[in-house]
């Protein structure tokens with residue numbers, strides 16, 4: 001996987017055959033997950049403080065020219081960014097998600113330690129309303145103590161109103177679930 005381009009608007013993006021995007025609140029671990037999937041340390045910029053990703057960042061999966069993209073997006077719900085900038089990011093993300101014709105599916109990341117926030121649930125409702133297919137990924141599984149893991153997983157699927165099997169648990173830090181998710185992504189990018 002290689003970095004291809006950043007863009008501030010969807011119409012500046014290069015043409016793709018098929019693509020998948022990473023969606024989720026700021027700091028949930030989107031860019032870290034992209035790096036883990038690529039098995040590269042800082043292919044996408046990550047940071048302790050929210051707001052590390054500020055543009056639509058396009059990565060090409062497989063051979064150069066494959067036209068199969070993985071897109072890293074800015075996060076939502078980052079209170080420390082000015083209201084104006086939040087609105088601008090929101091508009092950029094929404095424009096991208098509603099107009100990108102080759103976007104076949106998004107991965108919605110939920111913090112496995114924190115669980116789904118009202119903003120996460122609102123995002124899922126919105127994705128359903130525009131008919132964009134999504135897959136659920138719970139991040140930072142290493143932060144959940146093994147003794148709490150069962151309860152936490154049950155709580156998460158309950159709050160999301162989905163089946164247990166519909167959520168992939170991953171840890172970018174420890175590599176847990178990464179091979180499986182990479183497989184999912186490659187399959188999604190085949191159609």
Ligand SMILES: Nc1nc2c(ncn2[C@@H]2O[C@H](COP(=O)(O)OP(=O)(O)OP(=O)(O)O)[C@@H](O)[C@H]2O)c(=O)[nH]1
Nearest residue numbers: 027028029030031032046047051052053075172173
């Ligand atoms: N323990 C643990 N920390 C993680 C994991 N994934 C990401 N983090 C940490 O979470 C913080 C945010 O990670 P990013 O990947 O930058 O998050 P992001 O969703 O891209 O954030 P924005 O670009 O601001 O939207 C960083 O400090 C990461 O090191 C994980 O699997 N385990």
Ligand SMILES: [Mg+2]
Nearest residue numbers: 030031052053
């Ligand atoms: Mg990021």
